[in-house]
Amino acid sequence: MIASAERRRLAGQGLTLAGLLLLACLASLLWGAGDVGAERALAVLAGHGDEEARFVVGTLRGSRTLVGLAVGMALGVAGALLQAVSRNPLAEPGLLGVSAGAAFAVAIALLLGTSAATLRVGVAQLGALLGCLCVLGVARFRGLGNDPVRLVLAGAAFTGLLSALTTLLLLFDQRAADEIRFWVVGSLSGRRLEDLLAVLPSLAVAAAITLVIARPLAALALGERLAAGLGHHPGRVRLLVILVVALLVGGATAIAGPIAFVGLVVPFAARALAGPDIRRSLWLCLLLGPLMVIIADVISRRLVAPSELPLGVLTALCGAPVLIAVVRRRRLPML
């Protein structure tokens, strides 16, 4: 009885969020930094409208909305998984060395002569995975089984090291510095659907693994011994989660650049709505992540039109106060 009431409440939340997300996507198609306003955009959606508006809505806003959906989902889920596995509500996907690894790879690629415009997303994703593997190596597989804190600390240290190396590389080459300074803040603008298609396979793999490990992960929250007693392998589950997070964040970073705080704030909100069970909060993250990213993106287009504010700046500006408020208001929940 209680379970079914709980389920109904969750379904209600899910439907509400899905509705909000739909509205956000609509807003993302209707408003931008350009002349094509809501009226002309609506005409396009209704099947007519002028050529200019069709291009702006269909090609520019349409693709960035799709990219925003994918990036938001990936970051939200990655954040929830990482916080669950490290049992630390302040863990952020960036801590795994993923963003720093991606930025480092991009910096090397720029130094070797590619320009930010022709950069294949593969470079960033490879960097993200390598960065993550290095963090795992530093933390050592053996340590993973019993001490997630060690992983986060290793990740933080490694992130610092990679950022320093990136800065060093850029000091030698100002052209690369010029190009990368627009990449490192993260943005959805100018991203093509081909870029999205290039990372979809890795996102799909990550989604499939997530479905398999959600249940053991929830058991892990009950404690190491209990999870083992239920027939799960805590060490193996952790490793898989790390891999999934690297795939998700690597993919998101490869398309949009590093976007701060989404992976941190979204799981917080999801837990506040659905409680600590990862199997429930994950579904909400899937909706909340893109909701946050797309709303932030729409705002970023309107604030300084005819230019645009980089999305990463806006999410950081919105995310940081939320984080500070949450941390100050009450004792951090243990996961």
Next chain:
Amino acid sequence: MLFSLRKTSPLMGACLATVLALATGSAQARTLDTAHGEVEVDGQPSRVVTLYEGALDAALAAGVTPLAAVATRGGQGVAGYLSDRVPDIAMVGTSRELNLEAIAAQNPDLILASPYLSDEQYALVSQLAPTVVPESEGFTPNGWKNEARLYGEALGHAEEVEEAIEAVETRAADLAERLDSQGTTTSLVRWMPQGPLVMSTELFSTGLLEATGFDVTDADLVKEGRPHSDPLSLENLGEVDTDLLFMATLNEDGREALDAARQSPAFSRLEVAKRDQVIPVDGQLWTSASGPLAAQAVLDDIETALSSDER
């Protein structure tokens, strides 16, 4: 002579006075009006260090080869258009980060610095040798001329610099007549994947475009006193859909940068892109350099661009 003296700036007047003084043979000690007050220079300095691309350019135009210079923006050495003239020049840092020890090691007798040299750096550098810093005029298309004149005067070669500047003005006017560029709208942009930076109309290179008859626009996007706009939203790319679009690149290969821009559907649907009227130009020269030689190089680019394609 008197008439022109009255009409031009005091700086120019001072220059002309120097030229006159040179002609009468008493050129030895002179007092220069710099941003940091009056600076005494004697004779024709031979151990010159330039801490500014515009100063290196002016010195070379004056016939003086400096011992050392700063690296161009985004490069290891001097800008490409000058590298053949000064193959062995020593590097003393970048304009943002000067290597004081390297400057001192050159044992300079004259230092030519940028109008943007900070007071702190001036205090240090000016202990090594008399340091000439032009008064900053902000971003003005013709500011380089007064800068070059001051450097020329400091070097004791005011006449050569004046001639070089006149040559630029004459050639620009000649091009304006020959190229049929009147009323042709143009913009200078730097391409970024998320949108171009539109360069100010008050820059050295956009000023030269103006001087050759173009109607240069920044689509009102550049704020007062800034060298370029924020990245323009791709939705508003139509703002720079001019008759002719100059695209500054920091890569050596401008063609490659143009191909990169063409990958963006928002760019390739511009009329100017369809007509193939986008001209890639060297960003080191067009957005960082200044001076009489740079001006000639920019005019070369403009001439090539307009005569290669029959418009």
